[in-house]
Amino acid sequence: MAQQEDVFKKIVSHCKEYGFVFPSSDIYDGLAAVYDYGQNGVELKNNIKQYWWQSMVLLHENIVGIDAAIFMHPTTWKASGHVDAFNDPLIDNRDSKKRYRADVLIEEQMAKYEDKIQKEIEKAQKRFGDSFDEAKFRATNERVLENQQKYDDLHRRFHDVMNAEGGIDLDGLKQIILDEGIVCPISGTRNWTDVRQFNLMFKTEMGSTADGASTIYLRPETAQGIFVNYLNVQKTGRMKLPFGIAQIGKAFRNEIVARQFIFRMREFEQMEMQFFIQPGTELDWFQKWKAYRMKWHQNLGFGAENYRFHDHDKLAHYANAATDIEFRMPFGFKEVEGIHSRTNFDLSQHAKYSGKKIEYFDPETNESYTPYVIETSIGVDRMFLSIMCHSYEEQQLPDGQTRTVLHLPAALAPVKLAVFPLTKKDGMPEKAQEIINELRFHFNCKYEEKDQIGKRYRRMDAIGCPYCVTVDQQTLEDNTVTLRDRDTMEQKRVHISELRGIIEDKVSITSLLKKLL
Numbered sequence: 001m002a003q004q005e006d007v008f009k010k011i012v013s014h015c016k017e018y019g020f021v022f023p024s025s026d027i028y029d030g031l032a033a034v035y036d037y038g039q040n041g042v043e044l045k046n047n048i049k050q051y052w053w054q055s056m057v058l059l060h061e062n063i064v065g066i067d068a069a070i071f072m073h074p075t076t077w078k079a080s081g082h083v084d085a086f087n088d089p090l091i092d093n094r095d096s097k098k099r100y101r102a103d104v105l106i107e108e109q110m111a112k113y114e115d116k117i118q119k120e121i122e123k124a125q126k127r128f129g130d131s132f133d134e135a136k137f138r139a140t141n142e143r144v145l146e147n148q149q150k151y152d153d154l155h156r157r158f159h160d161v162m163n164a165e166g167g168i169d170l171d172g173l174k175q176i177i178l179d180e181g182i183v184c185p186i187s188g189t190r191n192w193t194d195v196r197q198f199n200l201m202f203k204t205e206m207g208s209t210a211d212g213a214s215t216i217y218l219r220p221e222t223a224q225g226i227f228v229n230y231l232n233v234q235k236t237g238r239m240k241l242p243f244g245i246a247q248i249g250k251a252f253r254n255e256i257v258a259r260q261f262i263f264r265m266r267e268f269e270q271m272e273m274q275f276f277i278q279p280g281t282e283l284d285w286f287q288k289w290k291a292y293r294m295k296w297h298q299n300l301g302f303g304a305e306n307y308r309f310h311d312h313d314k315l316a317h318y319a320n321a322a323t324d325i326e327f328r329m330p331f332g333f334k335e336v337e338g339i340h341s342r343t344n345f346d347l348s349q350h351a352k353y354s355g356k357k358i359e360y361f362d363p364e365t366n367e368s369y370t371p372y373v374i375e376t377s378i379g380v381d382r383m384f385l386s387i388m389c390h391s392y393e394e395q396q397l398p399d400g401q402t403r404t405v406l407h408l409p410a411a412l413a414p415v416k417l418a419v420f421p422l423t424k425k426d427g428m429p430e431k432a433q434e435i436i437n438e439l440r441f442h443f444n445c446k447y448e449e450k451d452q453i454g455k456r457y458r459r460m461d462a463i464g465c466p467y468c469v470t471v472d473q474q475t476l477e478d479n480t481v482t483l484r485d486r487d488t489m490e491q492k493r494v495h496i497s498e499l500r501g502i503i504e505d506k507v508s509i510t511s512l513l514k515k516l517l
Helices: 002-017 039-058 075-082 103-133 132-139 143-162 170-177 223-227 229-234 280-297 343-352 380-391 427-437 453-461 473-478 494-506 509-514
Strands: 022-024 036-039 063-065 087-092 097-103 194-199 204-205 214-217 243-252 265-277 307-310 321-329 331-344 361-362 367-369 372-379 392-396 404-408 417-421 445-447 467-469 480-485 493-497
Touching: 002 022, 002 380, 002 392, 022 265, 036 367, 036 453, 039 063, 039 243, 039 265, 039 380, 039 509, 063 417, 075 343, 075 473, 087 170, 097 103, 132 143, 143 170, 170 380, 170 392, 170 404, 223 243, 223 265, 223 343, 223 372, 265 280, 265 380, 280 307, 280 321, 280 331, 280 372, 321 380, 331 380, 343 445, 372 380, 380 392, 392 493, 404 453, 417 427, 417 453, 417 494, 427 445, 427 467, 427 494, 453 467, 467 494, 473 480, 480 494, 493 494, 494 509
Parallel strands: 063 243, 417 445, 417 467
Antiparallel strands: 022 036, 087 097, 087 194, 204 214, 243 265, 265 372, 307 321, 321 331, 331 372, 361 367, 392 404, 467 480, 480 493
16 A cells, blocks of 8 residues: 555656646645646646547537536525535544544545455465465455455444434444544544534625625535526427536535545536436436446546446435446545436425426426436546556666656547657758648647657656657658657657558547447
8 A cells, every 4th residue: 555655646746747737826835625737737637528528418419518607596505405414524633633534534444444355365366376266265264254244344334324314423423433443644543523514615705795795605516507507408409308418617615634636626627417317217327327437437448447336325315326436546446426316306406496397398298297317427637637547657668767657548648749850950840840830730749859859758758648750861851750659669650641640540539439439
């Protein structure tokens, strides 16, 4: 685990050094859990958003997009339940004065039991090799069985406490923390306060004080902007069920325990799609969207073993099915996307609080009803982090040197092609610029002439640029250049006229989208 933590620290450092992510207000020593995306980060982030948007809106005739305002009428959040129930259970350690989410402390304890089991399995795999039977080992090994029992007992108890009548059993959460001997990572002590609830919404005021300012909220999610626009979109678009509404936008949560770089932030971006369906069909659609969303993730080529579904034990009061797609980060499997069957809760609540009739007239059944909803919700920042974590590699080369490379999917890479003149004379810079002027309309290109070619290659490897082209003396004679591949480092001579054909398909979002069909 320590080794993985070291890798994660290197990734965080790499993000700043190469213009991906900066601490917000960096010259003022930053602002906790708020980050800015740099010149390479914003390109990668935009490519992620484009991949998602086009996979939803371009590839599905029955999904359209909107862009709702961040500020919404305050009754929106009363109707959605956020004013009364959008809380985290928090606990303080009296010695370190640090505050933690009680549920996260317990989840981390369960993860420790899982890690112990996994270590036993890995040791046995090395010992027995190809003859290793994991299922039999899990069923018979004493240490595995002991840790599995501890995990199961804790899991059952945690589930009961989180799903207690009348809401989360706060005293029960504290008792689990005490019984499990969970200590503060800073002080190492078990001197805990009681668990309390804390609302996560940011409040602000709209209007001048003289006029009587009203309290409004920064939206904690983008979904409600879709629900309050359901009627507008359905009527103006003459949409027939089933149909979806997609949106990408900022959301804000006053996270007390914000950590792990951009994994949990106070200002973040979501890509959400609400899919409106006929009641009774929701579990079929839930399975379909689960499969499609997993395919979308695995389409990036990071390996199926790095993803898993985590079905919810604790369902929100409005849901009848929920799962997370988790990705293997350096700090364990973590959620990057949630898929939820939200029933008709949201539309019914907004109908109740607004006094408006929010229904769908079904011409086939000749009846009106409130549609049910399947939601897919993905954090852009978490997606960004998962891609960076998987792509980062420190590679030992045959000549003894080390190179740091980002194996970014070519379609998501910030810069697709770097063009280098071998020297700054003999017309090579002009020829290199000529190539860029031709190709910049098709994908993002970068011109580099500083330092030796080797150092330029290393800089491009570090930002994940998939292709580099070198203009040399031979180029001036026959219009061929050296094309270098980032991952294999192989070089080949190609004609300038062939560059676009070789590169464009591999670096376009279209190349990813075609694999989804």
